[in-house]
Amino acid sequence: MGDEDKDSVDSIFSAAVKNQVFAQKKVLQANYAPDTIPHRQEQTEMVASILAPALRGEKVSNLFVYGNTGTGKTLTVQHVGQRMVDKAGEVDGTRVKFVYVNCKLRQVADTEYRMVAEMIKALGGSVPATGLPTQEVYNKFVELIDDKEQIVILVLDEIDQAVQKISDTFIYTLTRLNSELKNAQISIVGISNSLTFMDDIDPRVRSSLGQEELVFPPYHALQLQDILSERAADAFQEGVLSDGVIAKCAAFAAREHGDARRALDLLRVAGELSEREHASGVKESHIDQANEKIEKDKMLAIIESEPKQFQLVLGAIFQLDDRGGAQDRLVKGEERPIFTGDVYLAYQELCEKAGTEVLTQRRVSDIINEFDMLGIINARVISKGRHGRTREIKLMLSKGIKDQAKKIVGESLGG
Numbered sequence: 076m077g078d079e080d081k082d083s084v085d086s087i088f089s090a091a092v093k094n095q096v097f098a099q100k101k102v103l104q105a106n107y108a109p110d111t112i113p114h115r116q117e118q119t120e121m122v123a124s125i126l127a128p129a130l131r132g133e134k135v136s137n138l139f140v141y142g143n144t145g146t147g148k149t150l151t152v153q154h155v156g157q158r159m160v161d162k163a164g165e166v167d168g169t170r171v172k173f174v175y176v177n178c179k180l181r182q183v184a185d186t187e188y189r190m191v192a193e194m195i196k197a198l199g200g201s202v203p204a205t206g207l208p209t210q211e212v213y214n215k216f217v218e219l220i221d222d223k224e225q226i227v228i229l230v231l232d233e234i235d236q237a238v239q240k241i242s243d244t245f246i247y248t249l250t251r252l253n254s255e256l257k258n259a260q261i262s263i264v265g266i267s268n269s270l271t272f273m274d275d276i277d278p279r280v281r282s283s284l285g286q287e288e289l290v291f292p293p294y295h296a297l298q299l300q301d302i303l304s305e306r307a308a309d310a311f312q313e314g315v316l317s318d319g320v321i322a323k324c325a326a327f328a329a330r331e332h333g334d335a336r337r338a339l340d341l342l343r344v345a346g347e348l349s350e351r352e353h354a355s356g357v358k359e360s361h362i363d364q365a366n367e368k369i370e371k372d373k374m375l376a377i378i379e380s381e382p383k384q385f386q387l388v389l390g391a392i393f394q395l396d397d398r399g400g401a402q403d404r405l406v407k408g409e410e411r412p413i414f415t416g417d418v419y420l421a422y423q424e425l426c427e428k429a430g431t432e433v434l435t436q437r438r439v440s441d442i443i444n445e446f447d448m449l450g451i452i453n454a455r456v457i458s459k460g461r462h463g464r465t466r467e468i469k470l471m472l473s474k475g476i477k478d479q480a481k482k483i484v485g486e487s488l489g490g
């Protein structure tokens with residue numbers, strides 16, 4: 076290695092040690108719990124007053140909390156729960172138990188068994204990972220909470236995910252547990268990112284889980300600015316944020332249905348980008364770059380998680396798109412449009428190569444619709460006169476994303 080290499084590496088490291096951009100990056104991370112929660116006073120107080128009777132040893136109402144992602148639901152409920160546990164500690168710590176389970180995690184909520192096992196774990200108990208009858212796991216759960224006089228508040232975060240994978244009967248079972256309990260009482264706090272979750276739920280579950288309901292509205296841009304400013308003050312070194320950076324993050328996130336998580340991500344990624352460039356500070360252009368990077372990562376994550384048949388259809392569209400841009404040009408300078416029929420033919424070929432089942436044209440058409448909704452493609456219906464109608468497809472991915480997406484699809488199809 077030459078001296079120049081050594082020097083350039085050394086200067087990268089020296090700059091990193093000085094770390095001019097962030098003071099405490101963790102303050103911008105999603106799991107960081109800030110001390111104050113601006114613009115959520117009303118919700119915080121509502122949750123507190125609903126849970127408060129637990130401190131007197133009384134059962135509290137079940138509560139259903141809902142709102143778009145990034146509206147502060149998890150943060151607020153955990154914050155109030157922690158404050159309640161602290162308060163209980165001052166009075167009589169044994170009477171209240173606050174149990175938090177996030178149903179989004181795959182290993183938690185894909186079966187009723189695992190769901191209850193996770194609740195047992197959160198209470199400090201344990202059951203084998205599989206093997207017991209589900210009823211027996213419930214019995215263990217009941218035993219565990221009923222071993223003393225206490226109020227158990229069970230938070231099921233992202234409860235919509237659990238219901239989607241299991242069914243709503245397990246919530247029904249949970250809300251009925253009190254009749255089996257002799258010493259303890261249990262109340263449920265369900266949190267959902269889906270606004271329509273309750274619509275399709277068994278009415279008995281709806282009325283019992285929804286004894287109290289609390290909605291978290293999206294933040295608007297000015298509120299996001301307050302939230303960001305407060306966190307940024309601790310996260311960044313003084314003076315590194317250019318004017319307009321916070322406002323721009325807030326404006327972007329306000330467009331993404333008022334998502335504070337998105338706003339914080341933008342600010343963090345922008346800081347990382349400016350750090351990597353050894354820029355003199357975080358500029359508005361870093362926010363644009365950060366937004367692109369986040370969009371790209373999100374899109375690739377979606378593509379990666381799609382089932383094999385989706386990837387085959389996408390692979391077919393990629394092939395046609397490549398061809399349209401190269402040898403198959405009909406008119407110079409004008410790209411040959413991709414029609415759904417072409418996609419189906421190319422898809423069939425790919426299926427043969429991959430040795431997989433071939434879906435009907437109808438199903439492939441549904442998959443194309445879904446790509447349209449995800450923003451991967453843009454499909455436009457055009458009339459072909461008496462030959463009926465077809466759709467013209469345009470790939471909406473930028474070249475950078477497409478190249479990476481092609482790799483993902485290629486790998487998952489085995490070559």
Ligand SMILES: Nc1ncnc2c1ncn2[C@@H]1O[C@H](COP(=O)(O)OP(=O)(O)O)[C@@H](O)[C@H]1O
Nearest residue numbers: 105112113144145146147148149150302335336
């Ligand atoms: N009012 C707020 N003040 C400070 N940070 C907030 C606020 N609301 C949300 N956040 C932050 O935004 C991110 C998303 O919030 P979260 O509570 O996880 O949203 P939800 O559960 O509604 O999807 C978290 O990092 C959280 O700390």
Ligand SMILES: [Mg+2]
Nearest residue numbers: 148149150232
């Ligand atoms: Mg949440």
